[in-house]
Amino acid sequence: MRLLRGVYEGPGSHGILRVAASMRGVHAVLRALPSEGYFPALYGASERSGEAAPVTLSPLGESQGGSWEPGDLARDLSNVVRRHPETEAVILARSEVALLSGEPIPETSLPESEETGQPPKLVTCEWEAPDVGETEAANLALENLVKAHAQSRRERSPAPTVNLFGPPVFAPAAAAEYAEAERLLALIGVGVNARVPLGASAGDLGRLTRAWANVLLYREVGESATLYLQDECGMQRVTTPMLGAAGTGAALRTVGELCHLSPKKVQQAVWAELARTAKLPWYARLHKPETFRDRRVAIFGDVTYPLGLGYALAREVGLEVVACGTYLGHLERDFLFHAHTFTDEAFVEDDPEEVAARIEASEPDLVVGTHLEEGVADSLDIPFLPFCAPTTYSPFVGRPLMGYTGSSVLADALDGALGLTEEEPEVLEPAGMPWADDALDELAGIPPFLRGRARRLAEERAHELGSEEISREIFLQSRL
Amino acid sequence: MTILNESGASDVLSPLHAVNGLAERLASALVVVVGTRAEAHIAQSLPTAPSPTLPRTSLNPRVAFVVLDPEEPPQQGRVASRVIETAAGLRGTELVLLVAGRSAELLGLDAEFEARLVARRLDLPCAAVNPDASYGSPGALSTDLEDRVLASLVAACPERKTSDLLENASPTKRGGLLSGFIGRGRDEVRAGRSRPVVLLGASTSPESAREIYAHLDRARVDVVGSVPGERAGDLPALGEGTVVAVMDPNLTAAARAAEERGARVVRTLMPIGVDGTARFIQDVAAEAGPRANEQSRARAAWKGLEPLRNRIRGKRIFFAGDTGFEVPLARFLADAGAVVLEVGAPRLDKRFLATEIQALGPDVDVVESPDWRGQIGRIDAARPDVVVASPGIHVPLVARGHLCRSPRDFLESGVHGYEGARRILELLVRTFERAEALDSVNL
Numbered sequence: 001m002r003l004l005r006g007v008y009e010g011p012g013s014h015g016i017l018r019v020a021a022s023m024r025g026v027h028a029v030l031r032a033l034p035s036e037g038y039f040p041a042l043y044g045a046s047e048r049s050g051e052a053a054p055v056t057l058s059p060l061g062e063s064q065g066g067s068w069e070p071g072d073l074a075r076d077l078s079n080v081v082r083r084h085p086e087t088e089a090v091i092l093a094r095s096e097v098a099l100l101s102g103e104p105i106p107e108t109s110l111p112e113s114e115e116t117g118q119p120p121k122l123v124t125c126e127w128e129a130p131d132v133g134e135t136e137a138a139n140l141a142l143e144n145l146v147k148a149h150a151q152s153r154r155e156r157s158p159a160p161t162v163n164l165f166g167p168p169v170f171a172p173a174a175a176a177e178y179a180e181a182e183r184l185l186a187l188i189g190v191g192v193n194a195r196v197p198l199g200a201s202a203g204d205l206g207r208l209t210r211a212w213a214n215v216l217l218y219r220e221v222g223e224s225a226t227l228y229l230q231d232e233c234g235m236q237r238v239t240t241p242m243l244g245a246a247g248t249g250a251a252l253r254t255v256g257e258l259c260h261l262s263p264k265k266v267q268q269a270v271w272a273e274l275a276r277t278a279k280l281p282w283y284a285r286l287h288k289p290e291t292f293r294d295r296r297v298a299i300f301g302d303v304t305y306p307l308g309l310g311y312a313l314a315r316e317v318g319l320e321v322v323a324c325g326t327y328l329g330h331l332e333r334d335f336l337f338h339a340h341t342f343t344d345e346a347f348v349e350d351d352p353e354e355v356a357a358r359i360e361a362s363e364p365d366l367v368v369g370t371h372l373e374e375g376v377a378d379s380l381d382i383p384f385l386p387f388c389a390p391t392t393y394s395p396f397v398g399r400p401l402m403g404y405t406g407s408s409v410l411a412d413a414l415d416g417a418l419g420l421t422e423e424e425p426e427v428l429e430p431a432g433m434p435w436a437d438d439a440l441d442e443l444a445g446i447p448p449f450l451r452g453r454a455r456r457l458a459e460e461r462a463h464e465l466g467s468e469e470i471s472r473e474i475f476l477q478s479r480l
Numbered sequence: 481m482t483i484l485n486e487s488g489a490s491d492v493l494s495p496l497h498a499v500n501g502l503a504e505r506l507a508s509a510l511v512v513v514v515g516t517r518a519e520a521h522i523a524q525s526l527p528t529a530p531s532p533t534l535p536r537t538s539l540n541p542r543v544a545f546v547v548l549d550p551e552e553p554p555q556q557g558r559v560a561s562r563v564i565e566t567a568a569g570l571r572g573t574e575l576v577l578l579v580a581g582r583s584a585e586l587l588g589l590d591a592e593f594e595a596r597l598v599a600r601r602l603d604l605p606c607a608a609v610n611p612d613a614s615y616g617s618p619g620a621l622s623t624d625l626e627d628r629v630l631a632s633l634v635a636a637c638p639e640r641k642t643s644d645l646l647e648n649a650s651p652t653k654r655g656g657l658l659s660g661f662i663g664r665g666r667d668e669v670r671a672g673r674s675r676p677v678v679l680l681g682a683s684t685s686p687e688s689a690r691e692i693y694a695h696l697d698r699a700r701v702d703v704v705g706s707v708p709g710e711r712a713g714d715l716p717a718l719g720e721g722t723v724v725a726v727m728d729p730n731l732t733a734a735a736r737a738a739e740e741r742g743a744r745v746v747r748t749l750m751p752i753g754v755d756g757t758a759r760f761i762q763d764v765a766a767e768a769g770p771r772a773n774e775q776s777r778a779r780a781a782w783k784g785l786e787p788l789r790n791r792i793r794g795k796r797i798f799f800a801g802d803t804g805f806e807v808p809l810a811r812f813l814a815d816a817g818a819v820v821l822e823v824g825a826p827r828l829d830k831r832f833l834a835t836e837i838q839a840l841g842p843d844v845d846v847v848e849s850p851d852w853r854g855q856i857g858r859i860d861a862a863r864p865d866v867v868v869a870s871p872g873i874h875v876p877l878v879a880r881g882h883l884c885r886s887p888r889d890f891l892e893s894g895v896h897g898y899e900g901a902r903r904i905l906e907l908l909v910r911t912f913e914r915a916e917a918l919d920s921v922n923l
Contacts, residue, residue: 001546001547001548001549001552001554001558001559001562002546002547002549003544003545003546003547003562003565003566004520004544004545004546004547005541005543005544005545006520006524006545007517007520007521007524007545007547009517009521010517010518010521010525011516011517011518011521013518014518014521033581033582033612033620034490034492034618034619034620035492035494035495035496035581035611035612035620035624036494036518036522037491037492037493037494037872038493038494038497038522038525038526040491040871040872040873041493041526041870041871041872041874042525042526043872044871044872044873044874044875044876045871045875047875048875049875049879050875050876050878050879050880051876051879052852052853052856052872052873052876053872056489057489058489059489059618069487069618069849070487070488070489071618083853095518096515096516096517096518096550096583097518097581097582097583097586097612100516100550100583100586100587101586129550130516130517130550131550131551133517134521445568445569445570446541446569450541476571
C-alpha cells in the first residue's frame with residue numbers, strides 16, 4: 001500500500017487498449033464496470049483523428065440474465081464481430097476490478113465475419129494481472145497479436161526491408177517518429193515492410209516475416225514481439241535507440257549490416273544527413289564550451305527516451321547528467337546497465353514525489369521529463385523539456401525526437417532552454433535568508449514538488465515585509 | 481413523450497474524472513482516492529472539465545491516491561493512518577473524503593471503518609464515498625461521484641432534532657455561501673415561521689445557486705444553508721423538519737440520503753429553465769410555509785428571453801450527453817422553441833425524475849441506456865443543428881461534420897435560475913454564431 005500524488009502508468013488494460021487502438025482492424029473489448037470507461041474520451045482528446053476508439057465496453061456484473069443487455073462477456077465478444085464486420089482480431093482487456101473479481105475468461109469462439117468469411121482471431125491476454133502495468137501489458141499484448149498472426153514460413157522481400165516497432169498511440173508525436181525512421185531508412189535504400197503497432201493491420205502482422213530485420217524504435221512496447229520473431233523466425237533486431245546523431249548513425253549502420261548493404265553507401269548517406277539535417281553536432285560545436293560546462297541535467301521518463309536523450313546530452317552535447325531515472329521497474333536491469341554508461345546517478349522509482357525529491361537533490365539546471373516533472377522544474381525555476389512519455393502534449397503536427405530531424409529538434413529545444421538561463425542575472429538575493437526552526441517544520445510538511453515554490457514565495461514575502469528571517473508567521477502568510 | 485430502452489453500451493466518462501474538480505470546488509477538503517493504479521490513473525488523466533482539448537494535468541495537493549497492493553490485503557487502520565499523515569501535511573483541512581470504489585472493496589478494505597477512524601483521530605468529518613455503488617438500475621452517469629459526495633456530505637451534516645424546531649435554527653451553522661445575504665431582515669422572515677430549507681446541489685456552479693437562494697429569500701423562505709457550502713466544513717443542520725430542495729437532476733443518492741435523515745425532499749421540477757425555476761420556487765416555498773407566486777416573474781423572464789428564443793427557434797437539438805442534466809435541459813429548450821430530436825439518458829431514475837419526465841413536451845423522445853454507435857447513426861441520419869455530446873463521441877461527431885457542445889459546458893456556465901436560462905440560450909446562440917462564422921469562410 002502506497003500513498004501517491006500521481007501515477008506514471010495506467011493499469012494493464014489501458015496498455016492493451018493503446019496497442020489495439022494503434023492498429024487497424026483490431027477491436028478491443030474492455031471488461032470493466034460501466035464507470036471505468038475513459039479510453040474513448042482520452043483517445044478523442046489526444047488523437048483528435050475523428051475516428052471513434054475501437055473499444056467496446058462489456059459492463060461487469062450488470063447483466064440481468066436472459067436480457068439482451070450488454071454484460072455477458074461471451075455474447076459481447078461475438079457481438080463485436082457482428083457490429084464491426086471489418087474486424088480481423090478481437091482482443092480482450094480486463095480492468096483491475098474485473099481481474100480482482102476473479103471472473104474466468106469464457107471459453108468461446110467468434111462467429112465468422114461477414115466481410116472476410118472467417119472468424120477474427122481472439123486474443124484473450126491470459127497473463128493479465130493487477131500488478132502488470134500499462135507498458136508491460138502493451139508489450140505483452142503486442143507479442144500476443146504478433147504470435148496470433150505472424151506466419152513462420154519465411155519468404156523474404158526481394159529488396160531489403162525492415163519492420164519498425166515503435167510507440168503506440170498517446171506517445172508524444174508517435175507518427176512523426178515512424179516517419180523520420182522511414183525517411184532515413186529510405187536514404188540508405190531500405191524499405192519499410194510494416195510499422196508496428198501504429199497503423200498496422202492484421203494483414204501487416206501476417207507479413208512481418210518478409211522483412212530482413214526488425215528495427216526496435218521503442219523497446220518498451222516492441223521488446224517481446226521482436227524477441228519472439230528472433231527466436232521463432234531468426235529475424236535479427238536493431239535495438240540502438242535512434243536518438244541523437246550518434247545513436248541514429250549507429251542504428252543505421254547496423255541496419256545496413258543486417259541488410260547486407262555496402263558500408264560505404266550507408267556512411268555516405270549518414271554524412272549527407274549530418275551535413276544537411278542533423279543540427280545537434282553543429283549546435284554543440286557552434287557554442288562556446290562555457291555554455292555547457294557544469295550545466296547539470298536531470299532526466300526522467302520511460303526507458304528509450306531517458307537512455308537515448310541521456311547519452312546524447314552527455315556525450316554529444318557535453319552536459320552533466322546528474323540524475324537519470326525510469327518508472328518502469330520491470331526493465332530495471334536493462335535500464336541501469338545502459339544508463340551507467342553516461343551517468344552515475346541512475347535510478348528506478350515510480351512515486352512522483354520521490355522522483356521530485358531526487359531531482360531536487362541533484363540540483364539540476366535543466367529537467368527533461370514527463371508531464372509530472374513539470375512542477376519540480378517550475379518550483380526550482382529552471383527550464384523543462386517534456387520529452388518523455390507520458391506527456392499531455394499532443395500537437396496536430398508532431399515533431400520527431402528520433403533520427404536526424406529529431407536531433408535538430410533537440411538542439412532547438414536546448415538552445416531555447418540553456419540560452420534562457422544563461423542570460424538570467426544572478427541576483428537571487430533572498431536565497432540565503434535564514435529560516436526559523438518552526439518555519440522549517442511547516443515547510444517540511446509540504447509535498448516536495450511544491451516545496452521549492454513555497455520556499456521562494458516565503459522568501460519573497462519576507463523581502464516585502466523587510467524581515468531578516470523567515471518566521472513561521474511569514475511562511476504561513478505567504479501560503480494564503 | 482416516449483421512453484425507449486435501447487439496452488446498449490452508453491458512452492459515459494468515468495465519474496472519477498470529477499475528483500480534481502471536487503477538490504477545487506470543496507476548498508479545504510482533502511480527497512483521498514483509495515484503490516488500485518486504475519483509479520489514480522483515471523483521476524489524474526482526465527481534465528477537470530472534460531473537453532476535446534488537451535487533458536491538462538496538474539497535481540492538486542488536496543488530492544492523494546492510496547494505491548493498494550493487490551497481492552497483500554490492507555491491514556485494518558493502515559489506510560486511515562496514511563490519510564491522517566496526509567492531512568497533517570495540509571493546513572486548514574475541514575473535511576476528508578475517502579473515495580473507495582469496487583476495487584478497494586474487492587481487496588478487502590472496509591472504507592466505512594477507515595473513515596470512522598480518520599474522523600475520530602482527526603476530529604474532522606470524514607466520509608467514505610463509493611463511486612461504484614449500485615443505483616439499482618444499470619448504467620452510470622459521469623456526475624455520479626458528485627452525487628455520492630453530496631450524499632456523504634448530507635450524511636455528515638449535524639443532526640437536527642425535533643426539539644430544535646421550537647427554537648430557531650442555530651445561527652452559527654448558517655453562513656458560507658449564503659453569508660452575504662443572511663442578516664438582512666432575517667428576523668422578520670423567521671417570524672413567518674417557515675420551515676428551514678437546505679439547498680442541495682449546484683456543485684459545479686455556485687453562482688447560480690446564489691441566484692436561487694436570492695429568489696427563495698425574496699419569497700420569504702428560510703434557507704439555512706446549502707450542501708455543498710462555500711467551504712467544505714460548512715454543513716447546515718439537516719434532519720426531521722428540514723425541507724431539502726434538490727437543484728440537480730443527477731442527485732438521486734444525495735436526495736435519498738436526505739430522506740433517510742428524515743428531511744422532506746421537495747418533489748418538483750429542477751430549477752433549470754424559466755418554468756422549472758418558477759415551479760421550483762413555488763413548490764419549495766409551499767413546502768416550507770410561505771406561499772409564493774412566480775407567474776408574473778416567469779412571464780417577464782420569458783419576455784426578456786424573446787430575442788434569444790428567436791435565434792434558436794426551430795433549431796434541432798440532439799442530446800447525447802452523460803451528465804444526467806439532459807432531461808431538464810431538453811425540457812427547457814423544447815419550451816423555448818427548439819426541436820429536441822432525442823434525449824439520451826445513460827441511466828434514468830424514472831421515480832426521482834417523475835415530475836421532469838411528465839413536464840417534457842409531447843414531441844420529445846427519451847432513449848434510456850443508448851448505444852453510442854446507434855446514437856452516432858441516428859445523429860448522422862437526422863443531421864441535427866447541434867449535438868450535446870459526451871466526451872467519447874464528441875470528436876468523432878465533429879469529424880462527421882456535426883456541431884457539438886459538451887454537456888459540461890452548460891453545467892459550468894450555471895444552468896440554474898432565470899439567469900441560468902438566459903445563459904443556456906446564450907451558450908447555444910454563441911455556438912451557432914461561431915459555426916456560421918466558420919462556415920462562411922471560403923476554404
